[in-house]
Amino acid sequence: MSPAADEAPPDPSSAVAVTVDLGETSRRELNRMLHQAQAGSFRVLNPRGAHGLACGLDARVSVEIEGSVGYYCAGMNKQGSVSVNGNAGTGLAENIMSGTVRITGSATMSAGATGCGGLVVIEGDAGSRCGISMKGVDIVVGGSVGHMSAFMAQAGNLVVLGDAGADLGDSIYEARLFVRGDVESLGSDAVQKEMRPEHVAALARLLDAAGMEADPGDFRRYGSARGLYNFHIDDIDAELSARREAS
Amino acid sequence: MTDDGAWQLRESYTFDRNVIAEIRRAANTGIYRIRGWGAKRRLPILDDLVFLGASMSRYPLEGYRESCGTDVVIGAERAARPVRLDIPVTIAGMSFGSLSHQAKEALGRGASAMGTSTTTGDGGMTSEEREHSSTLVYQYLPSRYGMNPDDLRRADAIEVVVGQGAKPGGGGMLLGQKITERVGEMRTLPVGIDQRSACRHPDWTGPDDLQIKIQELREIVDWQVPIYVKVGAARPFYDTALAVKAGADAVVVDGMQGGTAATQEVFIEHVGIPTIAAIPEAVRALRDLGVHRGEVKLIAAGGIRSGADVAKALALGADAASIGTAALIAIGDNDPGYDDEYRRLGSAAGFWDDFQDGTDPAGITTQDPSLSARLDPVIGGRRLANYLQVLTLETQTIARACGKSHVSNLEPEDLAALTVEAAAMAKVPVAGTGWIPGA
Numbered sequence: 129m130s131p132a133a134d135e136a137p138p139d140p141s142s143a144v145a146v147t148v149d150l151g152e153t154s155r156r157e158l159n160r161m162l163h164q165a166q167a168g169s170f171r172v173l174n175p176r177g178a179h180g181l182a183c184g185l186d187a188r189v190s191v192e193i194e195g196s197v198g199y200y201c202a203g204m205n206k207q208g209s210v211s212v213n214g215n216a217g218t219g220l221a222e223n224i225m226s227g228t229v230r231i232t233g234s235a236t237m238s239a240g241a242t243g244c245g246g247l248v249v250i251e252g253d254a255g256s257r258c259g260i261s262m263k264g265v266d267i268v269v270g271g272s273v274g275h276m277s278a279f280m281a282q283a284g285n286l287v288v289l290g291d292a293g294a295d296l297g298d299s300i301y302e303a304r305l306f307v308r309g310d311v312e313s314l315g316s317d318a319v320q321k322e323m324r325p326e327h328v329a330a331l332a333r334l335l336d337a338a339g340m341e342a343d344p345g346d347f348r349r350y351g352s353a354r355g356l357y358n359f360h361i362d363d364i365d366a367e368l369s370a371r372r373e374a375s
Numbered sequence: 376m377t378d379d380g381a382w383q384l385r386e387s388y389t390f391d392r393n394v395i396a397e398i399r400r401a402a403n404t405g406i407y408r409i410r411g412w413g414a415k416r417r418l419p420i421l422d423d424l425v426f427l428g429a430s431m432s433r434y435p436l437e438g439y440r441e442s443c444g445t446d447v448v449i450g451a452e453r454a455a456r457p458v459r460l461d462i463p464v465t466i467a468g469m470s471f472g473s474l475s476h477q478a479k480e481a482l483g484r485g486a487s488a489m490g491t492s493t494t495t496g497d498g499g500m501t502s503e504e505r506e507h508s509s510t511l512v513y514q515y516l517p518s519r520y521g522m523n524p525d526d527l528r529r530a531d532a533i534e535v536v537v538g539q540g541a542k543p544g545g546g547g548m549l550l551g552q553k554i555t556e557r558v559g560e561m562r563t564l565p566v567g568i569d570q571r572s573a574c575r576h577p578d579w580t581g582p583d584d585l586q587i588k589i590q591e592l593r594e595i596v597d598w599q600v601p602i603y604v605k606v607g608a609a610r611p612f613y614d615t616a617l618a619v620k621a622g623a624d625a626v627v628v629d630g631m632q633g634g635t636a637a638t639q640e641v642f643i644e645h646v647g648i649p650t651i652a653a654i655p656e657a658v659r660a661l662r663d664l665g666v667h668r669g670e671v672k673l674i675a676a677g678g679i680r681s682g683a684d685v686a687k688a689l690a691l692g693a694d695a696a697s698i699g700t701a702a703l704i705a706i707g708d709n710d711p712g713y714d715d716e717y718r719r720l721g722s723a724a725g726f727w728d729d730f731q732d733g734t735d736p737a738g739i740t741t742q743d744p745s746l747s748a749r750l751d752p753v754i755g756g757r758r759l760a761n762y763l764q765v766l767t768l769e770t771q772t773i774a775r776a777c778g779k780s781h782v783s784n785l786e787p788e789d790l791a792a793l794t795v796e797a798a799a800m801a802k803v804p805v806a807g808t809g810w811i812p813g814a
């Protein structure tokens with residue numbers, strides 16, 4: 129569908145989804161339409177791996193993309209609900225603020241990077257650096273995640289039903305990581321932590337929100353040892369003067 | 376000095392007193408030295424160039440009467456709302472967190488009064504600076520601290536930061552003293568930690584990715600505002616060319632003497648190349664691509680102090696210059712009135728560079744409310760506006776003397792170099808000769 133000047137503009141408030149065929153409509157037109165909509169639902173056909181689809185949403189619109197997408201799909205999403213029936217390229221839902229982004233396939237690098245809120249669900253696997261620098265988003269991955277996932281993760285939850293690659297949670301701050309399978313290795317300052325009842329309950333809620341069937345009791349939790357939070361300063365002069373004072 | 380023929384105390388050139396003090400400090404603490412400001416050692420700088428002025432073969436413009444334009448437009452080709460600056464000097468990105476909110480407000484007020492832009496930093500946008508900046512550039516940094524689409528949409532331009540002159544290849548730093556509750560909340564970090572921010576962007580790795588990233592940012596803001604790319608001066612020819620290829624409307628090149636809020640001293644003094652060497656290389660890339668003084672603008676930074684520096688940067692081919700340290704000094708940094716307090720901190724007015732400490736007596740590089748309350752943002756803004764006014768008048772004075780009706784008409788042909796190094800780096804002849812080493 130290509131809204132020509134003489135056609136009535138699509139009415140996204142109607143219950144029927146507006147269909148946009150990217151074989152005919154440009155990304156710019158699609159995103160402009162999505163940014164102008166206050167509500168309603170859209171169905172996007174023929175995405176053909178295009179980049180930056182449905183990025184910058186700022187309203188309760190729902191977008192269903194039929195096919196695989198390129199980089200930065202649903203980037204900086206706020207309130208919107210975006211689903212992809214396919215795979216996603218780098219930076220899926222990067223810096224998401226709120227709302228939900230779900231893909232049925234797998235995502236490559238940096239899925240959910242720097243996300244501040246909302247929920248990202250990847251039914252397949254995620255590549256390296258999933259949840260890098262995450263700042264409050266919840267990410268649930270049905271499969272496995274690649275190396276350096278949750279690098280410098282600041283806040284939020286990363287749930288992995290499969291395995292995690294090398295250096296999980298390197299230099300992590302306060303984010304919580306739950307992994308059901310094997311962790312190839314933990315990164316600097318990341319440690320396994322006790323799964324207390326409140327963590328089991330939180331994980332159960334996340335799995336439920338993501339629509340994933342799994343027993344929270346099967347997961348292990350990882351987080352920060354907080355050993356990198358402050359520089360270690362070995363103040364020898366102060367120690368010596370204290371010793372002198374004491375003697 | 377008595378000269379009794381005996382040896383005097385002789386300081387080693389190699390192991391001078393600062394070198395010895397640093398070895399002792401390192402041995403005592405086991406941590407590298409971190410400080411603010413920029414490179415302090417002697418470097419080839421723009422002082423090593425002079426203008427030739429008009430003469431028999433060049434016709435000057437009348438000092439006060441003939442018009443000499445100073446405006447700059449950025450992003451006219453691609454952005455619905457290009458940035459329009461009245462003067463060719465902008466305020467560089469300095470974060471709230473490294474600076475007090477009063478300092479950010481003063482920078483916004485001063486820049487706005489003179490019709491130029493100010494820039495956020497590695498810590499997000501505060502309401503104070505948005506409110507007081509008529510043109511605000513929003514930095515998009517590797518850390519993405521405080522990054523959000525609402526602020527992105529209320530920015531007048533977006534600056535993707537790849538690097539900084541003080542530390543090309545290094546990430547940010549903000550020590551625990553400055554991570555107060557407000558700063559911690561804006562960055563989603565625990566209060567009081569020594570924050571080290573990422574040196575690489577989390578979701579793109581090379582220029583091909585950056586091109587897609589820039590398109591995403593343009594889509595999010597509906598192609599409203601220009602996009603800059605800031606690089607530390609390391610390989611300015613290639614970095615500029617790649618930034619242009621990635622789709623930047625402006626390239627900001629920050630030389631090694633560029634200021635910082637907190638960086639390892641070894642980085643400040645030993646990584647990157649001087650501004651005088653970086654500008655001509657960036658210009659060469661823009662010329663090669665046919666966008667110089669056209670579609671893509673060049674903003675030069677790092678050690679800009681005077682209208683002479685601004686004019687020289689423009690003559691070498693920049694479209695505007697950007698200032699950090701000088702702007703802080705203008706609003707009150709290193710104020711001699713606080714000399715006693717600087718001395719109590721083991722320094723003195725005019726020397727103090729511990730921006731990382733949060734103890735700034737002038738209330739600028741601090742988050743301590745009792746200190747920051749000392750900075751009156753209105754007075755600070757007026758001081759900055761006055762200073763920017765002087766930079767502009769000086770730049771115009773030189774441009775008129777060179778016969779230019781717009782400051783952007785200054786050109787390398789107007790310059791000569793005082794040293795062989797400066798001639799080689801700036802690619803202008805050694806004064807009194809036609810010799811450009813290496814040309």
Ligand SMILES: Cc1cc2nc3c(=O)[nH]c(=O)nc-3n(C[C@H](O)[C@H](O)[C@H](O)COP(=O)(O)O)c2cc1C
Nearest residue numbers: 467468469470496497633634635636677678699700
């Ligand atoms: C206190 C302070 C904080 C800074 N913070 C940032 C920052 O957050 N992001 C950035 O790109 N550059 C930052 N810079 C570097 C400036 O943007 C600019 O590149 C540099 O100050 C220019 O050199 P000059 O200080 O010699 O004018 C900072 C500089 C200072 C002095």
